[in-house]
Amino acid sequence: xxxxxxxxxxxxxxxxxxxxxxxxxxxxxxxxDALRSRTATPGGLVLRFxxxxxxxxxxxxxxxxxxxxxxxxxxxxxxxxxxxxxEVTGPPEARPTLDRFLAAPPEGV
Numbered sequence: 001x002x003x004x005x006x007x008x009x010x011x012x013x014x015x016x017x018x019x020x021x022x023x024x025x026x027x028x029x030x031x032x033d034a035l036r037s038r039t040a041t042p043g044g045l046v047l048r049f050x051x052x053x054x055x056x057x058x059x060x061x062x063x064x065x066x067x068x069x070x071x072x073x074x075x076x077x078x079x080x081x082x083x084x085x086x087e088v089t090g091p092p093e094a095r096p097t098l099d100r101f102l103a104a105p106p107e108g109v
């Protein structure tokens with residue numbers, strides 16, 4: 001998990017427009033390729049991915065990248081048999097950012 005959040009951590013992504021578009025595309029592809037379920041929780045969300053191929057490595061890369069640009073979010077990854085489970089939590093003000101993780105990939109992806 002990343003460092004605890006607090007008032008000193010702004011609720012803002014540090015990515016520029018092009019990098020953000022690339023990251024969102026990466027999230028969309030990962031969800032389209034392997035997402036089994038997504039569940040909103042009071043403090044965040046839980047995403048369950050089918051573990052196969054390079055899915056675990058892709059989730060790990062995404063988490064590492066997100067920890068850099070969005071330090072106000074906390075991430076936990078666990079592997080359970082056929083799944084990679086990603087839990088993302090953050091302060092209430094981060095809900096719009098968390099909702100992006102919950103968004104369905106665009107049609108045709």
